Amino acid sequence: MEALGDTDPRVAETCRYLAEAHVQAMQFDEAENLCKKTLEIHRAHSPPASLEEAADRRLMALICEAKCDYESALEHLVLANMAMIANGQETEVAAIDVGIGNIYLSLSRFDEAVFSYQKALTVFKSSKGDNHPSVASVYVRLADLYYKTGKLRESRSYCENALRIYAKPVPGTTPEDIACGLTEISAVYELFNEPEEALKLLLKAMKLLEDKPGQQSTIAGIEARMGVMFYMVGRYEEARSSLENAVIKLRASGERKSAFFGVVLNQMGLSSVQLFKIDEAAELFEEAKEILEQECGHCHQDTLGVYSNLAATYDAIGRVDDAIEILEYVLKLREEKLGTANPDFNDEKKRLAELLKEAGRSRNKNPKSLENLIDPNSKRTTKKETSSKKWSAFGFRS
Template sequence: MQFDKAEELCKKTLEIHRVHSEPASLEEAADRRLMALICEAKGDYESALEHLVLASMAMIANGQDNEVASIDVSIGNIYMSLCRFDEAIFSYQKALTVFKSAKGENHPSVASVFVRLADLYHRTGKLRESKSYCENALRIYSKPVPGTTAEEIAGGLTEVSAVFESVDEPEEALKLLSRAMKLLEDKPGQQSTIAGIEARMGVMYYMIGRYEDSRNSFESAVAKLRASGERKSAFFGVVLNQMGLACVQLFKIDEAAELFEEARGILEQECGPCHQDTLGVYSNLAATYDAMGRVGDAIEILEYVLKLREEKLGIANPDFEDEKRRLAELLKEAGKTRDRKAKSLENLIDPSSKRTKKEGTKRWPGLGFRI
């Protein structure tokens, strides 16, 4: 995920192609696709688009129709990110025509484009068209052509579930994720992928108020991530944080505190103290300590967070005033006997993690599957 370093190396590679390779070589096209991926990850969509167009021209010159179609899908994705929806539709439809002709009507590549069109039409408010494309994709995944792997079907079902999640149908999304997980259960090397699916299911269970199921899904995901050696990744830290929030809803405050503490250590290391995910964990941990009666620890964390915001992030963020108010309350009430538990639980979910039905997954840092 070191995109600046990746970009630097890729620029050197493209310079070597410019000096030593034949014009429009397949090797240069492959490296331009890599550079497009890097640029997209950095949010530089215009540059990504430029590299994809050049890669497409090279593939056309070499008669690589299927590769051209794959690049058209990537170009459509960039147009989506730029909200240039008509151009995105054109790119997707071009790819769809080629895939249907070359691979057949029921190939997973066709289904994958259907999913992208479903997402596009959802974003533009055309829900009937969106649902129709989802149904077309699911029809293919239900009766795949020979040679389709379980991994391809599971990946497709996961993509379709994201669209159902976006249109506020979490129960349908959960069914699809459950099907995807079952397909991968006996496949070697898929534990991290299954953990990611379980984490998404944990988020959706939380959305619909099934907190015990949410906690159990996160717990299973955490166990798999620990076993697969990802216990120091930022994603692991975010999953721990979300599991902690589920524990809060179940009044398992001690367990929540342990999870928030572990998440804090990981996210400080991987993302730094000023990252939004890390700040969210700080806030959750402070509120948890408050609920446990550890007022001094809660005050210490909130003072640290406010200092970070004042010195490095600025105070325009709406969370600043909320944290300042919470700190003032703690300082005022420190040392007094009170029933802290019920009052403190109101603050246990960081404002940036609070969800409403309308917001969907947008406010869940690191676990939204929405890009």
């Protein structure tokens, strides 16, 4: 950058590639800064409404959406849409309309979302045909929208229409397109509280991808979702197996420090608890805690959930003092930074009181930092010892 100058168009291209890499790694703050730099260079060097600027605004919208900054995402998509219209890119306009519909859906602006989706649907049908995967993708979006607005019959009908398209794909449809569509439809069936149907679709999606290069992270995501659903229906062995496969793939693909990886570890820990593998669960929760503290912060709900699970696990294996320290720390966080209105606060306070009573102690108002609480060299409880311990008096959180 120093050799070329901060506003050289070649710098913009490099920033774009780096931003995309950060998005893949779910490092959205870094991606946003790089994308801002790219847009600044466009303002200095590119003609108004250029295709390059439109592409970068779509990337920025994706980043903003990931950070739940929906208004900013909408602004970038509208500007990208205007640029594509100016350049006569009808199909790209339709694709952006789908993105705009997604943002409206996130903002609960349902009528505007339907309008955007229907606009895109009309273009896709006329330009690609009624049975193209792009049409099916919009059907899935509409199914999700109608479920959220209580129109369950319409929602199910759109799911079935999308499945018919994916069952008989038109020439040129890739396995990746079908797998992505099946995964999205499975999420709607999950909303319908039909986990078995959702699992069937996820299994089909995984089989389509399993021999395709570069799809390990995608497969890991599918396996993680399957693990969660197996857990929900009480199939804990299958849940743990599926989540373990996801963990192995995520470690191998370099995603072992992402927030998503931390969440998967937490869920695998919960499955281990249900299978009475308490020592294993403790190790998984400890690793999840470290990752989520780094990626999400101490006050994030996912991090707090892991704290709670770790405390319950420590109680179950007889490390009552450590469980007490964690709960004291969590209560201090809630009292000083998050407020006490959350229903979890009273639950955690009650749980702490029970442990303190058992230990014959009173609450420490100045708990030590959790960074120094977990000693990696601490003595592990053997399986024999674990079997003789009582179960924790309080529950676990997914």
